Amino acid sequence: MSEPLLAAIHHVALICSDYQRSRHFYSEVLGLRIVREVYREARQSWKCDLEISPGVQLELFSFPSPPPRPSRPEAQGLRHLAFAVPDVDAAVRSLNARGVECEPIRIDEYTGRRFTFFADPDDLPIELYEA
Incomplete structure (x- = not known):
């Protein structure tokens, strides 16, 4: 290869x-x-x-x-932007303290890793993925 x-x-x-x-x-x-x-x-x-x-x-x-780009439900193109974080709970607390609301933390069924989503000012979905 x-x-x-x-x-x-x-x-x-x-x-x-x-x-x-x-x-x-x-x-x-x-x-x-x-x-x-x-x-x-x-x-x-x-x-x-x-x-x-x-x-x-x-x-x-x-x-x-x-022009606005359609994002949901599952529009073609970029689905979301994901950032690795060492501790998703700490990241969520930090974002909440800054006025950013996050979705409930979930578990990736394939990796067992924890993750959540929030949105940027233009409603782009952003994921925090526990590395």
């Missing part, structure tokens, strides 16, 4: 409806470190690179009047 073509996830890109609200959510509420932030005049668009872990980033974009 040959070597895998893909080595790792480098970044995930999100287009938000309200740039300042989403920037605050991902940097202040979730605690992702801002690597760089630029305004692209030609596209009337902000771009903010946020570090998830070394070498892995979330790119946050704004564009004038982006």
Whole structure:
């Protein structure tokens, strides 16, 4: 068998409806470190690179009047964004303290790992998966 073509996830890109609200959510509420932030005049668009872990980033974009993307029920395309956490209970408590509501914690029937979901400001489902 040959070597895998893909080595790792480098970044995930999100287009938000309200740039300042989403920037605050991902940097202040979730605690992702801002690597760089630029305004692209030609596209009337902000771009903010946020570090998830070394070498892995979330790119946050704004564009004038982006159309909404259907998310539920089970629309085609990106289903959710999942982050590994060492302790899902502690992560849920931290999010609740910041005003973010999470679904009840569930158990993955195949791995036995605990997980939950919450939503970002644009209702994108985000999963916390106990690693």
